[in-house]
Amino acid sequence: DQQVKQNSPSLSVQEGRISILNCDYTNSMFDYFLWYKKYPAEGPTFLISISSIKDKNEDGRFTVFLNKSAKHLSLHIVPSQPGDSAVYFCAAKGNYGGSQGNLIFGKGTKLSVKP
Amino acid sequence: EAQVTQNPRYLITVTGKKLTVTCSQNMNHEYMSWYRQDPGLGLRQIYYSMNVEVTDKGDVPEGYKVSRKEKRNFPLILESPSPNQTSLYFCASSLRGGLVSYNEQFFGPGTRLTVL
Numbered sequence: 001d002q003q004v005k006q007n008s009p010s011l012s013v014q015e016g017r018i019s020i021l022n023c024d025y026t027n028s029m030f031d032y033f034l035w036y037k038k039y040p041a042e043g044p045t046f047l048i049s050i051s052s053i054k055d056k057n058e059d060g061r062f063t064v065f066l067n068k069s070a071k072h073l074s075l076h077i078v079p080s081q082p083g084d085s086a087v088y089f090c091a092a093k094g095n096y097g098g099s100q101g102n103l104i105f106g107k108g109t110k111l112s113v114k115p
Numbered sequence: 116e117a118q119v120t121q122n123p124r125y126l127i128t129v130t131g132k133k134l135t136v137t138c139s140q141n142m143n144h145e146y147m148s149w150y151r152q153d154p155g156l157g158l159r160q161i162y163y164s165m166n167v168e169v170t171d172k173g174d175v176p177e178g179y180k181v182s183r184k185e186k187r188n189f190p191l192i193l194e195s196p197s198p199n200q201t202s203l204y205f206c207a208s209s210l211r212g213g214l215v216s217y218n219e220q221f222f223g224p225g226t227r228l229t230v231l
Contacts, residue, residue: 034219041225044222049219100163100165100212101213101217
């Protein structure tokens with residue numbers, strides 16, 4: 001069963017508006033959550049992360065919100081730019097035995113920002 | 116420049132012909148990992164390595180082998196490739212792995228493999 005879910009395969013947003021990418025998880029033993037961005041023909045690159053003891057982390061135009069009670073996190077991009085068009089992966093790191101601290105990735109959401 | 120490199124970037128092969136995809140990092144990272152990306156399935160971990168001579172299976176290890184004889188290299192070996200191993204493969208590394216550590220993973224550019 002999927003432990004990290006990105007239920008929207010794609011999202012289209014107008015330039016200058018807010019993009020909100022969502023991620024749900026099932027395992028309460030995750031202690032870090034990360035967002036990666038992937039352009040075609042390139043490897044994923046780290047974007048922003050959040051510890052499970054926090055509910056918000058901000059880095060420039062990017063903000064990640066964590067709602068532990070709902071097991072939900074979201075990535076907000078404000079304002080969205082055409083260069084933000086990419087696939088965004090949500091990932092979670094476990095801190096329980098057997099997880100080895102490996103990252104578990106969602107299926108990704110393809111963001112298209114239209115000029 | 117700090118980076119993870121993979122070779123080859125593209126490979127078309129036939130069923131049963133052994134192949135190796137190389138991965139190298141120049142950041143002195145302890146942890147390395149291989150993933151495959153398939154449409155609708157996201158990134159799935161194949162194998163990982165906590166350090167030299169320490170490797171372990173990820174979520175989809177069947178049909179793959181790895182070795183970690185040196186810290187910088189982590190090759191992925193397909194002894195007898197099959198068409199269901201047609202995929203986009205990524206190598207990644209981070210400073211450390213394990214439960215306590217959190218280190219972001221750096222990814223290579225990917226290897227697109229087609230098995231006919």
